[in-house]
Amino acid sequence: MGQKPLEAPTERTSTKWTAYLPVRVALTLLGTNTDDVRAALQDLLELSGTIAYKLDDRDIPICFEVAEYPEFFPEYSKVPIKELLGRAFVILRATAESEHVVGHFYDPETGEPSLDVPLEQRVDASKYAAASALKKALFEIVLASNLARPGMLMPEGGAIFCDGVERQEIPRWLNPVADAIEVTSNVNWPNVKTLPFLAVWEWLRNVPGFKNGVATTDLGRGLAAFSYLVGDSIDGAHPFRHGLWAILGLEAIYGEGTELITRLLVERTNAFLGQQTSHKKALKGMYAFRSTFLHGDMDFPFAHCRFDGAHLVDRFYEQATHPEAMAVRVLTATLQRMAEERRYELTFRTEVG
Numbered sequence: 001m002g003q004k005p006l007e008a009p010t011e012r013t014s015t016k017w018t019a020y021l022p023v024r025v026a027l028t029l030l031g032t033n034t035d036d037v038r039a040a041l042q043d044l045l046e047l048s049g050t051i052a053y054k055l056d057d058r059d060i061p062i063c064f065e066v067a068e069y070p071e072f073f074p075e076y077s078k079v080p081i082k083e084l085l086g087r088a089f090v091i092l093r094a095t096a097e098s099e100h101v102v103g104h105f106y107d108p109e110t111g112e113p114s115l116d117v118p119l120e121q122r123v124d125a126s127k128y129a130a131a132s133a134l135k136k137a138l139f140e141i142v143l144a145s146n147l148a149r150p151g152m153l154m155p156e157g158g159a160i161f162c163d164g165v166e167r168q169e170i171p172r173w174l175n176p177v178a179d180a181i182e183v184t185s186n187v188n189w190p191n192v193k194t195l196p197f198l199a200v201w202e203w204l205r206n207v208p209g210f211k212n213g214v215a216t217t218d219l220g221r222g223l224a225a226f227s228y229l230v231g232d233s234i235d236g237a238h239p240f241r242h243g244l245w246a247i248l249g250l251e252a253i254y255g256e257g258t259e260l261i262t263r264l265l266v267e268r269t270n271a272f273l274g275q276q277t278s279h280k281k282a283l284k285g286m287y288a289f290r291s292t293f294l295h296g297d298m299d300f301p302f303a304h305c306r307f308d309g310a311h312l313v314d315r316f317y318e319q320a321t322h323p324e325a326m327a328v329r330v331l332t333a334t335l336q337r338m339a340e341e342r343r344y345e346l347t348f349r350t351e352v353g
Contacts (some may be wrong), residue, residue: 011102013123016163017134019094020076021155021170040145040152041066041092043197051201053137054211055130056100062137065093078159092155094138102126131160131167136213142173143227144204147339148197150332151178175230176242180328183321187282190273190333195340203339218252219344225249226331240293240300243324246331247290253334253346262287268348273333282326289323 052059104113145153158170209216215224
């Protein structure tokens, strides 16, 4: 059965939501500083009750709290860590209270409401949909945080509770940005910085298509590609996965039509992000790797043969690591500058001297 809200809803339900997100603050990944992770959490604590998301066209404020070892929130027992590793984590708790529409189930053939569906079942379905809306909002907050402080806030799973009962799980929202910055530290271009969270959040909310979840502009497509960097695993399910998404984002923002040749990428990123004065082959090498990989001219491992220690497998990942990191770094820096300058598009022109 399909489900949609009534045009003139007459029934509403109130719900108290609580989400728990374990965040690693010690024994962190390569390039991640414990103080920087805590600073990302502090950004949210300072804006507790200020950040809001939409539910049935109403603004629902989200409040944030943090609990540290050994005083984790006692009502959340699913901390996915052993006692000996407890000091490496904090728990970020997000709470919200909402009053939302109780939807109806509709017959897909007639389009008429199914009047035989019990109110209890409709309320349950409506609360599941509302939990999904909160989950989406939390993901967007994590996304904004990782543009404000790249690679710092990476919840490692969690759950959303509805009136004290678990309603949905939250997956691991890790990303490769911190690693990418570390891997490309020898290049040290383009500059990746720290931005005010609220400024990034307000910019994000105004990117066309962002609120509806579908990219409709060049910037939107670049930002959507960045969102795919925030996934279940740093390693990813496929070789060069993060690199492909990052380059897709760069092509959306810097490309011209369906083309983005190496020269165009170099010229436009240097014009917008500042001149690359050293390691100039790094950017060209990134795009050369992309082209060779996508055109089927590169040896790469089967999906079921990605084992450490196998010579050819290790060789592929050694070749892929730097191009992938470079792509992630350039896309992150591009989105940061657009957010900082409140830009929603980039235009380039050619001048003849």
